[in-house]
Amino acid sequence: MPVTTTATPESVLVHPDVPQRQRWPARLWGILAVLSLVLFLDGLDVSMVGVALPSIGDELHLATSSLQWIVSGYVLGYGGLLLLGGRTADLLGRRRVFLIALAVFAVASLLGGLVDSGPLLIATRFIKGVSAAFTAPTGLSIITTTFAEGRMRNKALSIYTVFGASGYSSGLIFGGLMTGIGWRWTFLMPVPVALIALVAGYVLLPRGLPAAKGGHDILGALTSTAAMLLLVYSLVSAPARGWTGPVTLSLFAAVVVLLVAFVYVERRVAHPLIRLGILRKGTLIRANLAMVALFGSYTAFQFIVTLYLQSVLGWAPLKMALALLPTGLLVALSAPFAGTMIDRFGTSRFIVGGLAAMSAGYVLFLRIDTHPVYVVAILPTAILLGVGFALGFPSINVQATAGVGDDEQGLAAGLVQTAGQVGAALVLAITTAIISSGGTPAHTAAGVLDEYRPGLVFTTFVAVGGLAMALVPFVVRRRAVALATEER
Numbered sequence: 486m487p488v489t490t491t492a493t494p495e496s497v498l499v500h501p502d503v504p505q506r507q508r509w510p511a512r513l514w515g516i517l518a519v520l521s522l523v524l525f526l527d528g529l530d531v532s533m534v535g536v537a538l539p540s541i542g543d544e545l546h547l548a549t550s551s552l553q554w555i556v557s558g559y560v561l562g563y564g565g566l567l568l569l570g571g572r573t574a575d576l577l578g579r580r581r582v583f584l585i586a587l588a589v590f591a592v593a594s595l596l597g598g599l600v601d602s603g604p605l606l607i608a609t610r611f612i613k614g615v616s617a618a619f620t621a622p623t624g625l626s627i628i629t630t631t632f633a634e635g636r637m638r639n640k641a642l643s644i645y646t647v648f649g650a651s652g653y654s655s656g657l658i659f660g661g662l663m664t665g666i667g668w669r670w671t672f673l674m675p676v677p678v679a680l681i682a683l684v685a686g687y688v689l690l691p692r693g694l695p696a697a698k699g700g701h702d703i704l705g706a707l708t709s710t711a712a713m714l715l716l717v718y719s720l721v722s723a724p725a726r727g728w729t730g731p732v733t734l735s736l737f738a739a740v741v742v743l744l745v746a747f748v749y750v751e752r753r754v755a756h757p758l759i760r761l762g763i764l765r766k767g768t769l770i771r772a773n774l775a776m777v778a779l780f781g782s783y784t785a786f787q788f789i790v791t792l793y794l795q796s797v798l799g800w801a802p803l804k805m806a807l808a809l810l811p812t813g814l815l816v817a818l819s820a821p822f823a824g825t826m827i828d829r830f831g832t833s834r835f836i837v838g839g840l841a842a843m844s845a846g847y848v849l850f851l852r853i854d855t856h857p858v859y860v861v862a863i864l865p866t867a868i869l870l871g872v873g874f875a876l877g878f879p880s881i882n883v884q885a886t887a888g889v890g891d892d893e894q895g896l897a898a899g900l901v902q903t904a905g906q907v908g909a910a911l912v913l914a915i916t917t918a919i920i921s922s923g924g925t926p927a928h929t930a931a932g933v934l935d936e937y938r939p940g941l942v943f944t945t946f947v948a949v950g951g952l953a954m955a956l957v958p959f960v961v962r963r964r965a966v967a968l969a970t971e972e973r
Contacts, residue, residue, distance in 0.1 A: 553914075629898070634888075658810060
């Protein structure tokens with residue numbers, strides 16, 4: 486049976502009756518390539534800027550707490566508007582939302598490479614985060630409404646999400662190269678790539694109509710967006726203000742009020758922004774928790790390692806990037822096989838394997854000293870983190886969107902990606918607070934390492950905690966089997 490075009494909101498669907506092993510036409514490959522390129526660009530941009538942080542701090546005279554905001558500003562926009570971005574795509578048309586957000590990303594990238602002020606640079610990072618909050622869930626929902634659930638969708642999602650993970654890890658290399666020329670190139674490099682993706686997307690992405698049913702839940706959009714923005718802002722600003730300070734506690738209280746108001750609105754509005762019943766889906770909740778552990782731990786880990794290796798040990802950006810290259814290579818090389826392996830073994834086992842590899846990598850890195858031997862102290866961790874991302878990242882996204890209707894794919898995608906960004910904000914904020922709680926900053930490599938080590942321990946704890954939660958279904962299933970056996 487040939488691929489058919491239907492009258493659904495996003496056309497060029499692969500019909501569910503199409504044999505799962507059928508060869509894809511060139512247009513489907515083109516759609517997947519455009520969406521994968523944009524996700525690759527998102528990941529590339531985040532880690533390139535991470536490598537450039539020490540250079541940015543030196544030129545713009547920014548302290549470590551201010552440098553955190555270059556990362557957190559992006560997370561604030563991304564995590565704060567992801568739910569709105571995903572649902573907006575469902576209601577207003579995925580192609581339109583995707584292309585507009587991509588154009589904003591390109592403009593913000595250009596401005597980021599031209600400004601000479603720390604606050605202005607943070608502002609451009611916030612805008613880029615907002616644009617990614619619309620492109621990421623929209624791209625994922627275009628894929629999940631274009632490819633039928635099962636082997637085809639798993640293959641498409643594995644390629645798509647591995648591109649995201651590859652971009653994040655490959656950005657280390659490009660960041661090292663660009664920072665060697667000048668840190669501004671880490672902002673300017675994505676501009677031509679984004680423009681190419683914009684043109685290709687305009688030509689290839691299906692011209693769908695907005696969803697025929699559903700309304701515009703204005704109150705839900707306002708309360709959820711305000712709650713997410715305020716939550717992420719509270720998390721990233723808490724270390725400077727104090728976690729138990731009156732302002733911090735007031736902000737968290739306001740978040741609770743906004744969330745209660747949001748739930749109240751969603752339970753009574755005719756066409757809610759988020760159907761609360763979707764939160765009863767166990768696989769979606771487990772995928773969200775796993776994403777918090779995976780993405781949150783790695784974001785904080787990279788922040789510490791980048792500052793330590795470059796600012797304290799004096800490593801050049803490129804040297805640091807090459808040291809972590811195995812992570813990116815493993816993720817990229819796994820792309821052709823991820824979908825097939827998920828079909829064979831299921832998402833839950835891969836998520837457990839991914840978080841186990843990440844946990845082991847962090848544990849091994851705790852041995853780091855002021856004169857690290859690469860093959861002993863860094864290479865094992867780089868390999869294990871690559872394995873962890875390769876196993877966990879695509880599996881989490883497949884699990885999050887499995888069994889969800891086409892009209893809520895953007896919502897499911899937005900939820901899991903929001904979990905990753907809020908997790909990154911939370912873990913990074915706590916890690917920064919732990920590092921900053923040591924009092925007077927140390928001036929020797931050994932002293933700085935002593936300050937950083939509790940933060941490394943915390944990131945390890947996050948990954949191990951995520952692994953423990955991922956193992957719960959297996960423990961419950963084993964107990965159920967044991968009880969059934971005893972009853973016989």
